Amino acid sequence: MTAVRNVLISGASIAGPALAHWLGRRGIRAVVVEKAASRRTGGYAIDLRGKAVDVAERMGVLDGVRAAKTGITGVAMVDADGRTRASFGAGLVSAEERSLEILRGDLVGLLHDAAPDAEYRYGDSIESMKDLGDGVSVRFASGGEESFDLVVGADGLHSNTRALAFGPERPFRRFLDSYVSIATVPNRLELNGEARLFNTPGRLAALYHTPRSEGAKALLLHRTRMESEVDRQAPAAQREHLREVFGGMGWETDRILADFADAPDFYFDSVTQIRMGAWSKGRVVLLGDAGYCPSPMSGQGTSLALVGAYILAAELAGRDEPGPALAAYERRMRPYATANQGIADPGLDFLVPKSGFAIGARNALLRSGPLLRFLSRFDSRLSHAAEAVSLD
Numbered sequence: 444m445t446a447v448r449n450v451l452i453s454g455a456s457i458a459g460p461a462l463a464h465w466l467g468r469r470g471i472r473a474v475v476v477e478k479a480a481s482r483r484t485g486g487y488a489i490d491l492r493g494k495a496v497d498v499a500e501r502m503g504v505l506d507g508v509r510a511a512k513t514g515i516t517g518v519a520m521v522d523a524d525g526r527t528r529a530s531f532g533a534g535l536v537s538a539e540e541r542s543l544e545i546l547r548g549d550l551v552g553l554l555h556d557a558a559p560d561a562e563y564r565y566g567d568s569i570e571s572m573k574d575l576g577d578g579v580s581v582r583f584a585s586g587g588e589e590s591f592d593l594v595v596g597a598d599g600l601h602s603n604t605r606a607l608a609f610g611p612e613r614p615f616r617r618f619l620d621s622y623v624s625i626a627t628v629p630n631r632l633e634l635n636g637e638a639r640l641f642n643t644p645g646r647l648a649a650l651y652h653t654p655r656s657e658g659a660k661a662l663l664l665h666r667t668r669m670e671s672e673v674d675r676q677a678p679a680a681q682r683e684h685l686r687e688v689f690g691g692m693g694w695e696t697d698r699i700l701a702d703f704a705d706a707p708d709f710y711f712d713s714v715t716q717i718r719m720g721a722w723s724k725g726r727v728v729l730l731g732d733a734g735y736c737p738s739p740m741s742g743q744g745t746s747l748a749l750v751g752a753y754i755l756a757a758e759l760a761g762r763d764e765p766g767p768a769l770a771a772y773e774r775r776m777r778p779y780a781t782a783n784q785g786i787a788d789p790g791l792d793f794l795v796p797k798s799g800f801a802i803g804a805r806n807a808l809l810r811s812g813p814l815l816r817f818l819s820r821f822d823s824r825l826s827h828a829a830e831a832v833s834l835d
């Protein structure tokens with residue numbers, strides 16, 4: 444076998460460009476193929492926490508991330524009439540210097556700029572691939588065929604690379620009994636750097652505003668034990684499903700449903716984790732959501748993608764064969780990925796309590812004194828999970 448010098452990465456969101464950066468720094472060629480026609484802009488608020496903040500610093504993008512922070516400073520839990528029942532500042536969950544919130548599009552832009560040597564190919568995708576033992580022969584949807592030393596699937600929750608190398612998604616999915624939708628809507632409440640959340644049992648409607656983008660973002664999330672096909676249906680059917688679930692819920696919900704009808708960036712998906720026994724097969728390896736999606740309920744998918752890219756590149760560098768590097772990547776990343784997947788269930792219970800009693804209890808906790816806030820911040824599993832990996 445030969446050293447890895449020529450890598451194909453599928454997916455140009457967070458994990459892909461981050462890996463391209465680290466490979467470029469080590470003199471390894473990176474080609475990034477992305478099915479979208481151009482660089483992704485806009486998007487919702489995501490977090491960099493714990494060790495991912497250190498990775499951003501080592502990449503030289505931390506100042507850019509700080510400059511592009513969403514600026515959301517407060518979160519209020521409201522009732523059906525919009526009255527605040529509880530509130531907390533952005534620093535409740537993690538100490539501020541270890542937790543930065545940024546729009547996904549802003550982060551994608553920073554990561555792209557940090558990998559100037561990478562070759563980006565938009566509007567294309569891997570159609571098939573064949574592992575030849577000493578390389579992978581790839582056929583692209585656009586028709587060309589090329590060989591690479593390694594193929595990295597950084598193509599998200601519904602990874603094409605995973606499907607080609609490991610088979611259908613189903614056995615690797617852990618459905619978290621809920622569906623999420625999000626879109627940009629008019630800022631009708633004239634929010635200014637704040638978020639409002641309204642719950643009924645098993646349902647959440649939220650609106651937030653960041654000075655970094657036009658309008659407001661609206662999010663609807665509901666819990667259900669019935670996993671259906673709705674996430675694979677057309678957007679019109681998904682919007683209809685949301686009207687059935689959320690219609691008449693109260694607060695701003697009916698206006699959100701109406702605004703979703705015109706939203707060009709309407710997003711709907713199941714809340715799902717990816718859990719796999721192995722993240723690589725021969726010369727194909729998975730990175731970020733493709734291999735170990737923790738779900739939006741963990742708030743840690745972006746951090747896993749950034750840290751995963753750093754560790755994968757570090758393990759590949761200077762080795763003669765990819766096999767031991769991929770094994771070492773998995774050994775180092777797996778406990779961290781598992782810990783962060785473990786916080787999705789408490790995250791869901793916090794954001795979308797199942798009963799009226801649980802909603803009241805959560806709000807009472809948030810209203811309680813500084814001691815409980817202190818304990819909540821420093822004792823939280825989230826803060827621990829975010830630091831649970833070594834970069835050296």
Ligand SMILES: Cc1cc2nc3c(=O)[nH]c(=O)nc-3n(C[C@H](O)[C@H](O)[C@H](O)COP(=O)(O)OP(=O)(O)OC[C@H]3O[C@@H](n4cnc5c(N)ncnc54)[C@H](O)[C@@H]3O)c2cc1C
Pocket residue numbers: 453454455456457458459476477478479483487488489490491547567568569597598599600601602603604623624625730731732733738739741742743744745746748
């Ligand atoms: C509503 C919502 C809220 C979230 N909130 C948070 C949060 O608060 N904090 C947090 O850390 N994370 C959050 N996340 C998760 C976060 O967005 C992901 O964990 C993170 O983006 C993972 O990055 P990735 O690069 O692995 O995958 P993705 O960002 O999913 O990127 C995959 C890329 O692959 C491309 N692609 C797909 N198929 C193909 C193909 N066939 N060929 C080529 N390219 C392809 C896609 O177009 C995309 O650009 C949230 C996610 C959602 C949906």
